[in-house]
Amino acid sequence: MSPTLLRNVRPWGGDARDVLIDADAIREIGAPGTISAEGAVAVDGDGGILLPSFSDVHVHLDSTRMGLPFRPNTAGDTRWSHIMNDRENWRSAERSVADRATYTLGRMIAQGATRVRSHAQVDADSGLEKFEGVLAARDAHRDRASVEIVAFPQVGIHLEDGVPDLLDLALRSGADLIGGIDPCEIDRDPIRHLDTVFDLADRHGVGVDIHLHEGGSLGLFSLDLILERTRALGMAGRVSVSHAFSLADRSPGVDRALEQVAELDVALTTIAPKGSLTVPLDLPIERLLETGVRVGLGMDGQRDYWSPWGDGDMLERTWMLAFTQGFSRDDLIEDCLAVATWGGASVIDATLPRLAPGVRPGVAVGDPAELVVVRGDTPTAAVMDRSSERLVLHRGRIVAENDDLR
Amino acid sequence: MSPTLLRNVRPWGGDARDVLIDADAIREIGAPGTISAEGAVAVDGDGGILLPSFSDVHVHLDSTRMGLPFRPNTAGDTRWSHIMNDRENWRSAERSVADRATYTLGRMIAQGATRVRSHAQVDADSGLEKFEGVLAARDAHRDRASVEIVAFPQVGIHLEDGVPDLLDLALRSGADLIGGIDPCEIDRDPIRHLDTVFDLADRHGVGVDIHLHEGGSLGLFSLDLILERTRALGMAGRVSVSHAFSLADRSPGVDRALEQVAELDVALTTIAPKGSLTVPLDLPIERLLETGVRVGLGMDGQRDYWSPWGDGDMLERTWMLAFTQGFSRDDLIEDCLAVATWGGASVIDATLPRLAPGVRPGVAVGDPAELVVVRGDTPTAAVMDRSSERLVLHRGRIVAENDDLR
Known part of the structure; x- marks a missing residue:
């Protein structure tokens, strides 16, 4: 070339x-x-x-409806109702998972993302069908972007039969990381959930990326269990926690948790959510940069059965990150741009140099x-x-x- | 025609x-x-x-730098530092206030706003120069949009000499409303500040639109003084409070204040700001619609000496309103569109029918x-x-x- x-x-x-x-x-x-x-x-x-280039390190390519007719949102208020709304509707989408994921990944690349980490839902309902759709999208764009795939147990691991075997199969079929989700709230058995996740990671020699929406002290408890396993298995630098809403809080436990996150080189990903007076969601970006914690940005779902938000544009998501952080100073807004580009790259590859405030790598x-x-x-x-x-x-x-x- | x-x-x-x-x-x-x-x-x-059409009911046409080379933000952290940053720099802008305001108003119209309420700063430093720039912009676009102008004492009324006379002159020269700002925090004499504002309103027979950034119990105190004067002067339906951050709080005093806001038909305007765990800023839109309180949306500053945010597009600001409200349901997002269009129109003209959740007028x-x-x-x-x-x-x-x- x-x-x-x-x-x-x-x-x-x-x-x-x-x-x-x-x-x-x-x-x-x-x-x-x-x-x-x-x-x-x-x-x-x-x-x-x-x-x-932009690094989208938290996207769900399998659920996207970008490019299809707009569909009103039929999900309820809880996370579980969203999971079930997706389950009830995804098979009747106008196009296959592969087609939808391929189109959306193309839109993401067209707008500047060439490094992507996508979750692919693995559950008893869809088996590996969604995962294979994301594999197809990666293949279709293999000359345009590097895509990591997380085998993601969206519906928990132990609520339905056969999920650990499906996750194992996904990891033997091209998945790069093993996922997990809210160990207390979904499976309601955090030890069993996390032990399965880390056992799969250990056996396959892959990294871990866990969705942790759990807030407050419950989220800090689950995070502590994740950190404990990261340490025990010598997985420093190979574990990511997505969302990590409990770290957006202002409780004293956050300081201790962040110390360990930095020590064990656990990466964080955020989708620049809108927190509120009662539900804090936004990670303390400047503090993470100051302490050398790897942090990246992602689009999450894109106009899917979960919500109408998301359009594949990481530059727009950068704008949202700066907005949700309340930034107006140029150096701080540029820090958000560094997170959306290099920050995400360092989430994917822990050997890259760290960001810090004002560093423009x-x-x-x-x-x-x-x-x-x-x-x-x-x-x-x-x-x-x-x-x-x-x-x-x-x-x-x-x-x-x-x-x-x- | x-x-x-x-x-x-x-x-x-x-x-x-x-x-x-x-x-x-x-x-x-x-x-x-x-x-x-x-x-x-x-x-x-x-x-x-x-x-x-969109109604932008809270914009500062006099401070805009849209269309000019981007200028890094040199303001500090406090509101006062922003006021002074603007004062130090506005005269050296590449184009006159009139040119800048005319360009920006044109961009707002091009993107769908035909009903506008703009503040125009009146202070000892700029005299009526900024106000006249906004007048010129209104005149340039008189066949394309209806523009109300608020004579706005950004730097307070009693900190510097001659401001009440300047406000009086502005009201005799084409201003449609008299403004005010944070009666406790800026002038530090809420009675004197508000009595001057309401006296000018009464003498000129114009409406009132007061910037109220003051949060928590201080903001509720100032709001109560505004409500008291609205009642005493029989000005129901002719007073607006902009921002009204104290109503974004969850304190018991908010209920009582909202009852009176509804009773006295005081209108509210919001710019869809990003609140946080410690600083709530976002008005309870659905609750306002349910209680029949008139509420409209605005862009605030646009890429000016205060902040880089704002681009004249009220459809984008509608998107931000839905985002900051945490909405994903279609009916709620459409309510935001109703606020950005008809809601603002009803802020300007209290005789229009009220919005309510689900109403699409x-x-x-x-x-x-x-x-x-x-x-x-x-x-x-x-x-x-x-x-x-x-x-x-x-x-x-x-x-x-x-x-x-x-």
């Missing part, structure tokens, strides 16, 4: 540069016109801002060839504008331009 | 209809093809959703000729998609199409 010479781009909004990229990494950065284009595919960046010589060019006077302006004029690079090659896949 | 025949539109997402509109009101609604187009200007609505025969056509399978889908494909009608005439002013 020929290298790509990206002309006239501004790394993190700095001075204009030309950037030479091969399939693996950024190879050279120079003043405009100073890098030989010989043998390279030259592309005009037109003064756009060069950033590491991912666009130097030697950095991965996963990049996006966005429009704006400054990175903060780009977040505010959310222009669809973008260039997206995966493995050094342009894979999407101005909202269209190549 | 010829009437407009809007063909093939779906009122609030219902069945396709043709709609005949003159300068004052909707005159006829019929099945497609059943209304004679003779003498009318026929426009194809292409199956779009017909809604009452503004598109029946006799309703005002202020309309917008948006894209989407359903109203909720339109909020989620926020497509820029829109038709905007003011006084029965198309004034903007697909993001461009006519």
Whole structure:
């Protein structure tokens, strides 16, 4: 493959540069016109801002209804009613899981995400059908994005027969991580739930990513059980906790939990939810960056049987993250952009350098060839504008331009 | 003026209809093809959703920097530091207040707002200069939107000399309402502040719109003083309170305050702010609708010396309102759309019928000729998609199409 010479781009909004990229990494950065284009595919960046590509590290590609007729929401108020609403309706969608996941992943890539971690529901009702749909989407876009798949027991592990075997089968069939969910509230047996999850992780040598919506002291209890197992199995750097609403609280237990999260290098993912006076949901992003905790951003569901929210655009989700954090300062809004790009990349690959407040990584010589060019006077302006004029690079090659896949 | 025949539109997402509109009101609604187009200007609505136009009832046209180069935020953490940051910088903007306000008002209209209430800062530093800039913007767009202007003492009334006289002059020069701000926190003399505001209102026979950021029991105290004066002067239906963060709280005093707000027909405006665990900001929208309190939505500042947020699009702000309210049900999201359109119209004109949950007004025969056509399978889908494909009608005439002013 020929290298790509990206002309006239501004790394993190700095001075204009030309950037030479091969399939693996950024190879050279120079003043405009100073890098030989010989043998390279030259592309005009037109003064756009060069950033590491977006990393969506918490998405449910199997449930999406993006691109289909809008369907009013028929879920009730509880998490369980949402689970059952999905179960009752997903088979009657106009298109297969594979088609829907493929379309949605394409939209995500077109808008700048080339690193993705998707959950794929594995349960007694759907067996591996949803998982296989996500596998098909990954395959369809294998030259445009890197996709990790989590075998995700959305309906618990021990409420219905055969789920541990299905999860085992998914892990032998291409899943990269084992998931889990609210060990107390769903299975109502946290030890049995988590022991099954960590046993599968241990046997298959894969990482763990657990949905933890449980709030307050219950969530901190479940988190403590996760941390205990992470330590016991020597899995530091290989465990993620998604949502982690209990860490959005202001109770004294949060400090102790965050210390251990940092020590055991447990990663966190957030979908930039809207918390409230009575239900805190938003992770303390700046505090996580200050303590070196890996944190990434995701879209969650996308216009599915759970909710109408979500549209595949990680730049818009970055805007929501800054909004939900209450940020107006440019450095803080740029930190959100760093979380949405490099932060997520470090959730997927714990060997990457950590973020910290004000650190703007991912666009130097030697950095991965996963990049996006966005429009704006400054990175903060780009977040505010959310222009669809973008260039997206995966493995050094342009894979999407101005909202269209190549 | 010829009437407009809007063909093939779906009122609030219902069945396709043709709609005949003159300068004052909707005159006829019929099945497609059943209304004679003779003498009318026929426009194809292409199956779009017909809604009452957006009403932005809380915007600061004088501070906007939309359309100018992005400027990093140099304000500090407090409200006062924002006030002073604006004061230090507004004169050095690349364009005059009039130019900036005119451009931004044009963007708001292009995106569907034809009813606007803008604050215009009146203080010892700027005199009437900002106010006159907003007057010029209103004049420039007088055929495209109805604009009310609030003479707004952003820096208080009694901290600097001459402000009451400036407010008086503004009210004699075209201001429609008298404003006020945080009677305890800014002037630190709530009685003197409010007595001046209500005295000006009484003398000029104008309405009142007071910024009330004060939270908790302090905000409820100031609100009580406002209610007391509203009652004493017989100003029921002519007073608005903007933000009213103290009503986002869950304290017992809120119930009593809301009873009086309803009884005295005081209107509320919100900008859909992001509250938090410690600082509740979001008004209880459904409760307000249930109790018949008039409530409208606004953009607040737009990319100005206060913050980078705000882009003139009330459909996007509707999306933010639904998001901050934590809504996923279609009926609740549509209620937000009703607030952003008809709710604001009723803030401006208290004689209009009230909103209530599930009520979808503004598109029946006799309703005002202020309309917008948006894209989407359903109203909720339109909020989620926020497509820029829109038709905007003011006084029965198309004034903007697909993001461009006519």
